Every structure is written in structure tokens, then in C-alpha cells.
Amino acid sequence: MILNKIKTAFKKNNKPQISETDVFEGKTYAEREQSIFGEERVLQQRLFEKWAVKEEWHLKNEGIKLILAIDPAQKHHFDTETKDKINDLWLHAKECVTDHLLQVINPEEKPEAWRVSPAALYRWAKISRVSVPAELSSLMDFVLQTILSTEHGNNNDQRHSDTGNTEQYNLHKEIVLGASLSLLASKPDVCKSRSGKIKARLIAEEITKNSKNWFEEEPLLAQTAMQDLIEQYLFKSQNPLNQSTD
Numbered sequence: 122m123i124l125n126k127i128k129t130a131f132k133k134n135n136k137p138q139i140s141e142t143d144v145f146e147g148k149t150y151a152e153r154e155q156s157i158f159g160e161e162r163v164l165q166q167r168l169f170e171k172w173a174v175k176e177e178w179h180l181k182n183e184g185i186k187l188i189l190a191i192d193p194a195q196k197h198h199f200d201t202e203t204k205d206k207i208n209d210l211w212l213h214a215k216e217c218v219t220d221h222l223l224q225v226i227n228p229e230e231k232p233e234a235w236r237v238s239p240a241a242l243y244r245w246a247k248i249s250r251v252s253v254p255a256e257l258s259s260l261m262d263f264v265l266q267t268i269l270s271t272e273h274g275n276n277n278d279q280r281h282s283d284t285g286n287t288e289q290y291n292l293h294k295e296i297v298l299g300a301s302l303s304l305l306a307s308k309p310d311v312c313k314s315r316s317g318k319i320k321a322r323l324i325a326e327e328i329t330k331n332s333k334n335w336f337e338e339e340p341l342l343a344q345t346a347m348q349d350l351i352e353q354y355l356f357k358s359q360n361p362l363n364q365s366t367d
Contacts, residue, residue, distance in 0.1 A: 304324055
């Protein structure tokens with residue numbers, strides 16, 4: 122199960138290697154960690170390890186607070202500055218859900234009930250240039266690179282892995298990017314939302330709807346995989362097209 126993979130793999134790769142005969146002899150493992158990293162950092166690491174293994178977070182009451190390094194399970198008396206930070210990030214998140222820049226699990230429900238996967242929220246925070254605690258960032262990078270990438274490959278790219286045709290799969294990825302460029306140049310209106318922002322979702326839908334224009338066979342990428350690929354390059358780009366604001 123993915124949660125067990127995260128727990129075992131991350132802890133295995135991140136425990137400091139300390140000899141039983143070194144200066145920390147006689148201390149517990151927790152005491153050794155605090156001696157090496159400092160108490161505050163260890164507490165932060167424990168907080169994020171605890172929450173990263175969950176399948177989903179409540180966006181407003183858990184995810185937003187975790188991005189700000191606040192333990193959602195504890196009661197807090199926030200000062201005005203912290204309250205403003207929480208509220209500003211929550212308003213920004215709501216706007217991004219509406220603009221399809223942040224994917225929630227239950228978009229049909231009221232915003233106060235929205236739930237989100239930790240990976241989706243972390244990707245959104247990085248794309249939105251939200252400052253993410255270093256401990257959370259290192260943990261989520263590990264999860265995305267080693268755990269979720271394997272799960273994604275096993276589930277969404279099954280046709281690719283079954284055939285073993287890596288060259289064909291990479292070719293289809295190039296076709297998707299080429300088709301995206303073609304649509305942006307020839308049909309920019311179908312690539313934009315009503316507010317004028319370029320949307321990977323709209324581009325992927327157009328490519329899927331007219332796939333015969335670009336593919337000689339059924340695309341090896343599902344529409345959601347196309348969207349992920351296009352978003353990856355849209356947000357990497359420093360092109361002003363991707364910096365538009367309303």
C-alpha cells in the first residue's frame with residue numbers, strides 16, 4: 122500500500138547513520154536526532170511525516186495550515202499576522218480551484234468541505250511560488266519522485282508499460298506538446314478560459330477531441346496525462362502568456 126511505502130522508504134533513507142560507539146552512545150535515537158538537527162527541526166519533521174502518509178487533507182483546516190508549518194491537530198491562538206496569512210492563502214487556494222489550477226477531490230461540494238491530496242497541494246504551492254517549509258518540501262519531493270511516480274506509472278500508463286514501447290510513448294508525448302503549440306498559434310481562443318488565461322485542461326480536451334489530426338493511432342496518453350504534461354511545461358515557462366492575471 123502506498124502509505125506503507127512512504128513510511129518505510131522515507132524513514133529508511135533519512136535516519137542518520139550513527140555508530141554505537143560515538144559521542145551519542147547511551148542516548149535514545151530521538152535524543153540523537155535533536156543533537157544533530159535541533160529540536161525545532163525534528164519536531165517539524167515529525168509533524169510532516171505524520172501528515173504526509175495520509176491519503177487526503179481537508180484543504181482549509183489541514184492543508185493550508187500545514188503549508189504554513191502549523192499543526193492542524195493542535196488548538197492555536199493566532200495573532201493577527203498569522204490569521205491574515207491563513208486567510209490570504211485560503212482565498213488564493215479557492216481562486217485556483219475555480220481556475221482549475223488546484224485539483225480538489227470533491228469540487229462539487231462547498232469550499233469549506235473541499236479535500237485535497239497532499240501531492241496535489243504541494244505541486245500547487247510550488248507552482249504558485251508559495252513558501253513551503255524545507256522539511257515538508259524535502260519529504261514531498263521524495264514522495265513524488267520515488268513513490269507516486271511508481272504508482273502513477275503502474276496505473277495511468279499501463280498501456281505503455283504493457284507494450285514496453287518507450288520510443289512510441291515518448292513520441293506521443295512530443296506530439297502532445299507539438300499539438301499544444303499548434304493550437305496556441307492557430308486557435309488561441311479554444312486554449313483560454315473566459316478570463317483569458319491559458320488552460321492546460323482546455324488544450325488537452327481539444328487534442329483528445331481531434332486526436333486523429335495528430336495521431337495515426339489511439340494516443341498512449343490519457344487526457345489527464347496530457348493535461349499534466351502540458352501544465353508541466355506551461356508553468357516551467359517564463360513566457361508572459363503564463364503570467365497573465367485578472
